[in-house]
Amino acid sequence: MTAVHSVSDTQDVGSTASGGGAVETHPVRRRRRRRLTGATFVPWLFLLPAAVIFLVFKFIPMAEGIRLSLFEVRPFLGDIFVGFKNYATILQDEKFLTASWHTLVLAGGQTLGAMLIGFFLALLLEGHAKSLWFVRSAVFLPVVAATAVIGEIWRLFFYPAPEGFLNDLISWVGLGPWEYISNPDTSLVSVMFVGIWKHAPYDMVLILAGLAGIDRQQYEAAAIDGASTPQRIWNVTLPALRPVITILLTLAAIRGLRVFTEVYVLTGGGPAGSTDVWMTRVYTTAFEQSEAGLASAGSVVLFLVTLVMTVSVQWYRRKKEAR
């Protein structure tokens, strides 16, 4: 509880705030300690609003969720402790297993697709010209539009009749008509397509930032060596973008596991459960089947999976940086 202790405790935080010297002689230190206790009170006061909100709306619900996952929840009758039975039920439930498979496919496909399209967009729109800035701003709009809005318009485009909007378009090149989200065979791909459309411009912006950091002389040197454009992209651009791409891919994939709104708005998990993902399943279990215990177990499983993935990615990155 000494002043010296508290100063050295926080040194690794790397703060630039004014704090004063570290080690001092005894009488001074005693006086200092009193001042510092007064001062330590102030930061916590500033942190209080955040702490209260996080406690009430994040940590207590999380704890409550873990508790509920161990109970069979019966409103008005009293909950029964069932141990890990809810987890066993969920991990053997066919619908949850199918949903987890859909989640993986959707998260993976969406992440890779958005990255690929974002990469091509970035190559196309890199530059300082004002017109390019305008195009970039326009292309970025799907990112800021709310998912619910995007879902409504794409539902209309996906109108399954031959005279539907998209079917009309693709008939010009001799394709279709398709049924998109109305057919269990194509529904998941259609949802994935909308996700790619919404997220690709976001990846574009980050890749553009990465492109801007590449030394132009490397391009010059490659050109002098007689490398073609694809060779240059492959050997100079891509290696330079690797850090950005790796981070983007892992974070987007982890985030993709929590997908809910896109699916809920576009298909509600249907038709015939063909687009049911983990979160829509949890939602149905909780609010339509009123099985709060089972649904909580589902949430905890999702949390653990994302936690393990995030921590291992961070750990891997640290290890690489240390090398």
Place this chain on the structure above:
Amino acid sequence: MSSINSSRFDSAIGWSTRSDAWVSKGIRFLLSALAVILFCGPLLVIFSGAFDHNPDPTKLSVIPDNPSLINFQVAAENKIWHYLANSLIIAGGALLLQLAVSVFAAYALARKKFRGQAIALLVILATMMLPEEVIAIPLSLVIGDLPLVHVSLKGTLLGVILPLGAWGFSIFVMTEFMREIPAELEEAAKVDGAGELRLFAQIILPLCRPALGVIAVFGFNMIWEQYLLPLIVAADPSDYTLTVALLALRSDDMVGTGIVLAGALLALVPSLVVYLSLQKSFLRGITTGAIKG
């Protein structure tokens, strides 16, 4: 820069910047136009459909067939303005709260040294691992019966606003920014006898305006995107936000496509306005901070 030194390698592809490179320019123009149509076209269709008298899902276009305001009149009967008001109150309230909370927390984290600081940072990082999807079910119970005070926020706008009031991302962006402010400024003010609150309000806060822009535009976007939270807080459909109400409108057989599109348009316009007016902040935020999110 397209100055005298304009190099071929302004871009990775090597798009020519010479004024006589017609082929390269033509290809780039066509592809750019295609990209704009692909990514903006669908949003334009919302505009035209909303103003089209009785739009048919099979005959969507960028220009309304038979322009009228009838969709908005019918939408008004379906309480669309009420939903919009819900959305705007939530967005305004939650954003103000979020900004205040972030600035306060960041001030402590960036400008002070105190015992437990590393733990505080870690805890905030942990909140970012608890997105609303993961805690949705227990959160709906907590909102129905707040701990200690035992008040129910179910069916209130406050029930949506308060959980959105603190966001780890905003706190981190703000903290990073505040760390860059030189300590000399603070010390000079302290010598002048400025108290803690004056120091915060008159020295630190005015310097944070660029970062405030970043967290404001990100915060708005995050709040406007909320779907699950307003859905679980609502006690009945009149509590819905506009984005949540869209699905209810669509499921109502008495409501046509045009009315849904009118609602979609009203839900789209605020995000466009915020993005276009704070675009620089948005892009800066993505490239500096978003990687951590």
